[in-house]
Amino acid sequence: MSAAVLFHFPFDPASRTVRLALGEARIEVAETVVRPWEPDCPLIALNPSAMPPVLQIEQGRHRLTLCEASAILGWIEDQQKSPLLLPADPRERAEARRLTAWFERRFSDEVNAVLLHERLEKPLLRLGPPEARALRDGRAALKEHLLMLEGLAGSRDRLAGRHLSQADLIAAAHLSVLDYFGEIAWASWPSLKDWYVKVKSRPSFRPLLSDRFQGLAAAAHYADLDF
């Protein structure tokens, strides 16, 4: 007998990555939505970085606390009988790991830390209206990265090769948050759009489509599977 609780924030890309991975692995978890910027956030007691996602697993009298997306993804893969998040082929495996690192580092630094800061963190933390210059910089970085992803999506079935991997999940997690805010001009990226339609249609993606951000409706096509 085991029970698991996922502590997550619905618009945190790392939290979304983990929700998608748990869905793909068909691991059922209870969910606790956290607001990591609030002083009484339960993650302060669970994760030294005080950030989501955290997965807590009770197995009999034992409790396992998995902090940070990489620990949760790794644990999920450890439970599998055959490869799920990391393809068996060494080339695709390396590429899935490379792209994961790339989203965690480059994409987070150049797009999320700028564009999501303006669109998401500022309203949540009441830091005032977005700055035009930061929006412009974040959108320019996003465009450059979407161009790279369009190239990958145009030459491969999945982002890391022939098989679905954690690269698809982390990419979909990041892009779906930006998409909620209407930041992705899909018409400019036809191959990436085809890839996104496929990922968005998976059962693992369904819970993300009903996430709602305080005081802001999703972009018109956000929850539309055939946009």
Place this chain on the structure above:
Amino acid sequence: MSAAVLFHFPFDPASRTVRLALGEARIEVAETVVRPWEPDCPLIALNPSAMPPVLQIEQGRHRLTLCEASAILGWIEDQQKSPLLLPADPRERAEARRLTAWFERRFSDEVNAVLLHERLEKPLLRLGPPEARALRDGRAALKEHLLMLEGLAGSRDRLAGRHLSQADLIAAAHLSVLDYFGEIAWASWPSLKDWYVKVKSRPSFRPLLSDRFQGLAAAAHYADLDF
């Protein structure tokens, strides 16, 4: 028959992590030192992020290019018959992954991006003298993180628990670069110093002790195993 070449920059913490891991796994590689800020750096053609470390493996007619530390560490672990970089115990495994993510993200953002930028990147890129304020901020962040690591080192044999793991290697990689520049006041962190002496004495660490930074000698105790 296989041959491998590691492209690395000796004072890049991610490159050092991988050199330590290859050493622990006793995987012999040829080394090519790169200078990622130079316009003709060979990594521009090998890694989309153009950054070290990159490991290229030739196996017969096949070539596998592993970009980013996480892809190389994952590949090394995939080659093992028994756990090497990630302990078998689920709790230690989760902790090794958490600490790896923590160094890649928090430590890199708050210490390296500030302190190593001033001490290492500025002289390499000829960006002028260090700024006193940035040095102060980076050192304050370092002190806070060393306090946390001192707590871990005081309560565990190794950083993630009872077994050596990639958490020890990534921590030693980061701290050893800062130590070269004389930025670690070891006397203030006795448990961490005991842990560091143990890691530094391992054969995998030996090559790092002879790295030399242009125009700057290492801190007096840098290569001393009994400091």
